[in-house]
Structures are given as structure tokens and as C-alpha cells.
Amino acid sequence: MTERELVQLIREKNALGAQEFLRRYGALVRYVAEPILEDAGACEDCLQEVAHRVWDRIGSFDEERGSFKAWLTTITRNLALNMKRSAKPAESYEALDTELPSDSPGPEETAVKNAAAAALRAAVDSLPKNERILIYRRFFYNQSLAQIAAETGLSERAAEGRIYRIKAKLAEMLKEYRDDR
Amino acid sequence: MTDSVLTSEYTGLGGPDAAGLDDLLGSALSQGVPEDVLRGVTPWKKAMKLVFAGLVLSLIGIDIYNIDLAVNIAGNILCILGFRRLRRENWSFMVCSVLSSLAAAVNISRLVINCMGRRLELVRLVYDRLAGGVLMALMIATLVFFLAALKLVEKKSGIPLGMGFAKNVLIWYVVIRAMMFWYGYRQAQGVLPGHMFVFCVFLSAAIALCLHALYRLAKELEDPGYAIKASDPKVPDIAVIAALVAISVALFAGSFATRNYPDSWKEYTPDANASAITEELSKAPVLKFADPDNSGAQTPRKSGDTLEFEPADPVPAELLSMLTADELKHLQGSSRIYLIADQYSEERTYSVYAFVNGDEVWQLISFAWKNAPKASGSEAIAVTTTDKEDAFSGRMFCSIDGRPSVSEYYIPAGGRANYTAQDHSKSGQEGSTGHSGSTGSSDRTNSSGRSDRTGNSNTPSEIININEMLNIHYGGAGVDLAGFTIPRGAEDLRGYVLQKRVLEKDKLYSGLLMSYTHRTTDFMFPMHTAAEGYVSGTDQFSLAKRPFETDHFGTMAAYWYLPDLP
Numbered sequence: 001m002t003e004r005e006l007v008q009l010i011r012e013k014n015a016l017g018a019q020e021f022l023r024r025y026g027a028l029v030r031y032v033a034e035p036i037l038e039d040a041g042a043c044e045d046c047l048q049e050v051a052h053r054v055w056d057r058i059g060s061f062d063e064e065r066g067s068f069k070a071w072l073t074t075i076t077r078n079l080a081l082n083m084k085r086s087a088k089p090a091e092s093y094e095a096l097d098t099e100l101p102s103d104s105p106g107p108e109e110t111a112v113k114n115a116a117a118a119a120l121r122a123a124v125d126s127l128p129k130n131e132r133i134l135i136y137r138r139f140f141y142n143q144s145l146a147q148i149a150a151e152t153g154l155s156e157r158a159a160e161g162r163i164y165r166i167k168a169k170l171a172e173m174l175k176e177y178r179d180d181r
Numbered sequence: 182m183t184d185s186v187l188t189s190e191y192t193g194l195g196g197p198d199a200a201g202l203d204d205l206l207g208s209a210l211s212q213g214v215p216e217d218v219l220r221g222v223t224p225w226k227k228a229m230k231l232v233f234a235g236l237v238l239s240l241i242g243i244d245i246y247n248i249d250l251a252v253n254i255a256g257n258i259l260c261i262l263g264f265r266r267l268r269r270e271n272w273s274f275m276v277c278s279v280l281s282s283l284a285a286a287v288n289i290s291r292l293v294i295n296c297m298g299r300r301l302e303l304v305r306l307v308y309d310r311l312a313g314g315v316l317m318a319l320m321i322a323t324l325v326f327f328l329a330a331l332k333l334v335e336k337k338s339g340i341p342l343g344m345g346f347a348k349n350v351l352i353w354y355v356v357i358r359a360m361m362f363w364y365g366y367r368q369a370q371g372v373l374p375g376h377m378f379v380f381c382v383f384l385s386a387a388i389a390l391c392l393h394a395l396y397r398l399a400k401e402l403e404d405p406g407y408a409i410k411a412s413d414p415k416v417p418d419i420a421v422i423a424a425l426v427a428i429s430v431a432l433f434a435g436s437f438a439t440r441n442y443p444d445s446w447k448e449y450t451p452d453a454n455a456s457a458i459t460e461e462l463s464k465a466p467v468l469k470f471a472d473p474d475n476s477g478a479q480t481p482r483k484s485g486d487t488l489e490f491e492p493a494d495p496v497p498a499e500l501l502s503m504l505t506a507d508e509l510k511h512l513q514g515s516s517r518i519y520l521i522a523d524q525y526s527e528e529r530t531y532s533v534y535a536f537v538n539g540d541e542v543w544q545l546i547s548f549a550w551k552n553a554p555k556a557s558g559s560e561a562i563a564v565t566t567t568d569k570e571d572a573f574s575g576r577m578f579c580s581i582d583g584r585p586s587v588s589e590y591y592i593p594a595g596g597r598a599n600y601t602a603q604d605h606s607k608s609g610q611e612g613s614t615g616h617s618g619s620t621g622s623s624d625r626t627n628s629s630g631r632s633d634r635t636g637n638s639n640t641p642s643e644i645i646n647i648n649e650m651l652n653i654h655y656g657g658a659g660v661d662l663a664g665f666t667i668p669r670g671a672e673d674l675r676g677y678v679l680q681k682r683v684l685e686k687d688k689l690y691s692g693l694l695m696s697y698t699h700r701t702t703d704f705m706f707p708m709h710t711a712a713e714g715y716v717s718g719t720d721q722f723s724l725a726k727r728p729f730e731t732d733h734f735g736t737m738a739a740y741w742y743l744p745d746l747p
Binding site: 023024025027028030031066067069070071073074077078081113116117118120121124125129132133135136137138139140141142146147149150151152153154155158167170171174 | 206214222408
């Protein structure tokens, strides 16, 4: 079954599509979720959640904008991050000082941060492929240095050093962007 | 770039310090992953790419500029890098990883033997032969276990794949390999004629289909491949590559130091005692086979042909002047002298004279380069001998910087031991067609001296085993190897071999007389001396010029048709 046929089955809400989705993409979802959640049980929950979300929101998938796998990877990654955040214990209500101003950024700060993120994304896009892959591994997939080292054949130290240098390059590019403005 | 860059405060866009930049990267990339990055982030695909690139290079058995061993080692390295990532996934991948490491070790050991140079050159031939067999077995085992490993990944994923085609192709690959092995063995024994080109075509097709089938399977396993846990590389790829490349380059460089025979060239001073005999022999009448129909044949073509002789030019004094006084004394007083053959190759001329002197017949084989050789270095002459005591003698001459120089032949280690006694009455009868007086650079296995081999009774027992092993490779010994090294800038290169032949039943028999193996290029990899080049064969399927070429110069039939001796 091709990817397109599978998507079509899911669009038609055919149960066979859900079955095939889990069999075919289960490994990918676990691969993306595991470094973020770091827990096998949570990964299985994530897989179920992702399956539901794909089933429900398949309408928002646009083939023109990218592959199904890329769409699925992004959904999984963001969902896993949300699950991780929500799993954090909440601070006790009593501990909050209602007299203090809120920590959440204001509209201006948000706008500046969004602009910085867009500039950074553009800077990442301009990197050579190998460097981009390392950055995505570390900051999109949230992979550990050990995993990056194992899959790329680098030593952990070399992976760390290389990522550090790429980050320095990005910081420099960001600085140039700021200066231009 | 230093920490200061990452920790510096920026105004306007906020100021991402090291942690801030990490957070910002996390949110900047949250929109999605580009397709090329998606394809690059997988534990399976890169490992598979390495494995397939490695298998392709390891399977290349044909030479590309004589670097087949280097290509194979590169293939081994890639296979090691690919399989070691997957070794924890299942036991079959672990076996593949071990097999790749073993193959690399075998190939590197071949380089080590290369470094031993001429001292171990005949051992190297045996080792190379054995190593070739071991590598072939390792490759077949690797392919089988690789298929088994894919099967296990398929089983784990629960996605059924069609593996029948890959299995069938793999079986055909093994069958063709086995047939080639058998054919090569029989060919080496002189039983089967011709080249293995057809096998090479089938083998190439089988290899291509085999790799294609495995590649297709690996591709279909890309999605289940995300479940693979890549093994922690205790030694990074770059360190593995650097170590193996450094070892290979060092050994390759080391082989250059030992690839020539000992240089024994010295200034030549003519022997004053020899000049009188030289003058006498250079005036003696010489007979050669007549060529009434002007066919160019220097010998009768088949049994029953009328033998006619005609006078030939006397033996050139320049040729005789190369001989020592002692050698000339064997020829002095010869009742008849025959010009048996006078042949030319592109680069060299050859002549064979037979001096009938009582019960003895001495054959004088000489060769001369028409121009200065293009490559300097080791050369070898293989001379058929009739029994152990019947050694040949000879020397090389050349002009170095205008000075006439002479060199003894260097008998490679085991060169004389290479001898295996022949029953010449049989070898002469059965191999007496087709190659008389011919000069060519191919089809050595059809040469008579090789194809009919009987009797080792005169061979010292300690060398029989080496001979038997070598026979598997090149189809028979019965030759002495004489080597020498052409110095750089040598001109007027020439030499000779003087050899006594036996008489039997009033006739004279001889096998293949001489093969001249010349180094054609200074770039040789793996290293071979000319003697190795001769016995290991220079007629393999190759995309590049071989480092050695051999002229086979057989005149057996000519002797066969000599008239009965008085």
C-alpha cells in the first residue's frame, strides 16, 4: 500500500487505514516521541494520541506542502512536547504571589520573539544539509548526544562540539540579522 | 566562535544566551521538518547506504587501474561501519559485522604479505589463492546473513515482504561462484580451455540482481527501520576509517620498497678467452625450416609434412658474444646448428638456436628490446627445464649511461623449487600442436609444457606441497624462474638463456621454452614481482592495463619435427 492510498483510506475513515497506519508508522512515532518522553509507556500513549489526531485532522494534511511522514513527524513531536509539559507537576496555588506581575511575555515581547524565531529558522535553512540535520536532531527531535552519536557514527564529544560550533554560527547569523535591522 | 558569542547580550531581538538560543531553536523549528532532513534522520537508512556501498565495492572483482584490493578494502570499511550500527538489532547483523571485519583483516593481511616482497613471493601466491577463496566464502556468508537479518527485521515489523526473489538470486550467485571456482580449477589444470569472460558476465549480472533485490528489501524496511536501535560506536567512524586507511597506505607504501629483485648490474668487460670461439661459431653454417609456400610458418604445421631446410644466416656474433667462455665451449664443435625460431613481439625480438653437439643439444634463447623499456623494475623469465640437474644459465646486458653493463639472473625464492619434473616424452606428444614458434601474450594454459603434467618422482619432497598448491593456481610448474631488475634509463637491453635439452628415442623433445614477463607500468597494486605476475596470470578480466605482460615463446613443435638425429 502506498502512502497516498493509506492517506485516502484514513480520509475515508476506513478502519483498515487506522490498522495499517499503526503497523506502518508505529515505529516512526515511537522513534520521534521516545527522546522527548523518555518513557515507553508514555510513548504508547503518545502513539494512541497521534493516531487519534491523524484520524481526526487528516483533512488539514495538504500533500502540496509536504509528505505525510513529515506532517506526522511534526504532529508527533509537538504532541510529545505537550505531553511532557503537561506531565510536569503544577506549582501549588498557595506558592503563587498574586501581587507579583505575570511572567508570561507581553504582546511586544512575543512579537520580538517570533521575529527572532523566524530569523533563526531562516538561518537554519541556510545551513549545509549535514549541519541542518544535526540541529534538527538536537532541537527538533530532542535526541540525546548519545543517540546522535550512535546514529551518525560520531563520538558524543564530536557531536557536542559540532553542534556547539553550528550554534555559534547561528548566533553570529542572528547577530548580523539584528544589526541589519 | 566562543562562549562570548553565545552569551553576549543582543538588543532588539532579545538576547539569546546559550540556553536562550536552545529554547529559541526549539520554537523556531516547531513548524515542521524539511523533507531532506526527514530523510536524513533515521537509524536505518544511513547504515543501509554504508552497507550497500560497501557490498558493491567488496564485490568488484575486476581491476580498475590495478586497485582492486584497495577498492575491496574500502568496501570492507564501509560494510564494517554500516553493520556495526546494526549489530545489536539482531544476531544476523552481528554476524555480518564480524564477517566484514574478518574480510578486512584478510585483505589487510594480503597487503602485509605484499610488504614481504620477493622474499615471500611464491608463498604470497599460495596465500593469495587461499585468501581469495576465504574472501569469496566470507562474501557469500555475508550476503546470506544479511538476507537473514532483513528477514528478522521484517518479522519484527510484522509487514510481510516478498523475499523469494532475493533468495533465488542469492542462490544463483552462489551457484555461479561455485561454477567459476570449479572451472578455474579445471582450467588451471589445463583440462578446460579458454577464458572465463562468459562467467564474468553471468557473475556481474548475478551480483547486480542480488544487490538490487537486497536493496529493494532494505528500502521497503525503511519505515520499520525506525524501530532499530543504533549501537553505540565505541570508536567513531572517522577513527575506524583513519586507522584502516593509514594501515593500508603504510602497507601499500611498504610494498614499493620490496618490489624489485636485488640489483646485480655491474660494468661489463668482455671475456678475452671467448672471442676465438665466438668467431668460429659465428661462421658456422645454420639451417632453418624452409617456407616454400611463403606462408610465414617457421615450422611444419602437422605431422607428415615434408621437412625441408634451407640455409640461414649464421648465428650473429653479437649474440654469441654475450655468452661466457665456459658456455661457448659447450657449443664449440657443434655438428649442426638450427635456427628454430626467430620471432618478434611489439617490443622485443626473440631467437632460438639449437646446437647439436654429439649427444647433446644446446638451445640458445635470446631476446632483445627494440627500444628502451617504458617501465623499469622487475622482469622475469620462465624457462622450461627437463630435469632437476638440467639448469639453465644466462645473463642480462644493457647500457646504463652509455656504459655496457651485465647482470646475473636472480632466482626468486623458490624459483628453482618451483620445478616439477616432467615426463617429456608425454608432454611433447600431447602438446605438440598449435603453439610452435608462436609469440603471444595469452592462452598460457594451452601451452604444452603446462597441460600435461606427470611424475613428481624427481622433485624433492619438501617442495612438492608448494608446487601442488601453485598448480591449482596456474596449472603446472615445470619451469624455472629467473628474475632481474631493469635499471632506470637502461638502453639496449638484451639477454639470453642457454639450456641443454635431452635426447630420447632419437628425437629431441622440448616443452614451452620461455616466457618473458615484463612490467608494463610503474604503478602496481597490489605489488607483484614479475615472477608473481607470471605465475598468477595476467589474463584476468580487467578494465585497466595489467602491471605485467607475458610473451610466451614456445618452440616445442619445432623440435618435434626435427629430423632424426644420427
